[in-house]
Amino acid sequence: TVIGDRSFGTNSSIVSNIGIGMMDGIHKGNTIPVIKHFPGHGDTSVDSHLDLPIVNKDLSSLKKFELVPFNNAIKNHADMMMVAHIVVKKVDSKYPASMSKAVITDLLRKQYGYNGVVITDDMSMGAIAKHYNLSNAAVTSINAGSNIILIGHGNENVKTIYNSIYTAVKNHKISEDTINKSVYKILALKQKYELNNNKVKPVNVTNLNKQIKKAVTYNNETSNKQYLLLKNISTKANEGKIINAEFNVMNSNIDLVKKKWGKEDSSVYVAAAKGTFNTYTKRNVVIGYQKSHLIFELRSFDPQLKSLTINNIKNYFGSPSSEVTTSNKEKIITYSIGSNKLKFVFPLKNK
CATH class of the missing domain: 3.20.20.300 (Glycoside hydrolase, family 3, N-terminal domain)
Structure with missing residues (x-):
């Protein structure tokens, strides 16, 4: 204050x-x-x-x-x-x-x-x-x-x-x-x-203010798109959803998804996660669900997400609750948004 x-x-x-x-x-x-x-x-x-x-x-x-x-x-x-x-x-x-x-x-x-x-x-x-x-x-x-x-x-x-x-x-x-x-x-x-x-020459305040205004204004189309995308992600995460799906995590089942979206493009059981993951390619969504058919995870691999960097995300969401590098050369940064977990997975480039 x-x-x-x-x-x-x-x-x-x-x-x-x-x-x-x-x-x-x-x-x-x-x-x-x-x-x-x-x-x-x-x-x-x-x-x-x-x-x-x-x-x-x-x-x-x-x-x-x-x-x-x-x-x-x-x-x-x-x-x-x-x-x-x-x-x-x-x-x-x-x-x-x-x-x-x-x-x-x-x-x-x-x-x-x-x-x-x-x-x-x-x-x-x-x-x-x-x-x-x-x-x-x-x-x-x-x-x-x-x-x-x-x-x-x-x-x-x-x-x-x-x-x-x-x-x-x-x-x-x-x-x-x-x-x-x-x-x-x-x-x-x-x-x-x-x-x-x-003596130092006086600063031209008018020109300086113009430069500052230009620097802080979202006149860069890419920056503006990134900001709106992150804002959308934040809103959806708080609702337990992702940007490509209206289904709520922990509150929806795979039967409801199939009824709305039809048959998945591929399906695989992952023992480590104790769940099945269905991919809907056209919607850029992977849905993880358990034996009871309840959804426990939603993933988006929408191409527009590729415009985001780790710094973009940290500048918007702040310090992550965890940040790990996996053995298969991925960096995962995690945030708690309400009662949900929001994760960003970045493939690390080979040196």
């Missing part, structure tokens, strides 16, 4: 795919992409601009969901990470993530192997300002592992934090080595992007 449409969605696979794509695009535009808000701001009802949100999930739950896109971004060489002003009570009950050594050093750095630049969310936000002294918060954040303290509002806040860090180093509350390592990381990142103080 807080992040809303500032997120790419509620599915960790979709967020990962689109997020990494955007990260790559920003990088190619010679701009440093920043991944945020670690370790996940989605499951909060309090706006950290106003107050301090608390997340009650344990680390195991976070790793299965919120942390998935961050882990994928790290694997794809994310250069910069923003840490959130949220208290993850079961990881660190005392400090928000932006001030937490348990989150920044132990989780992000050590467990996930992240070696890039860490920046805090804006330290002048209500989440910090209402609950912590700004000077102490900045010092705590640096000792927790932050490389950059972000201040979005107020020159006086900038001066306060600058002076507090300077004093903390003089008084040995922050080691010079800590500062040196942060400076090195920041300079190395600037060098990677060849940043300098030269």
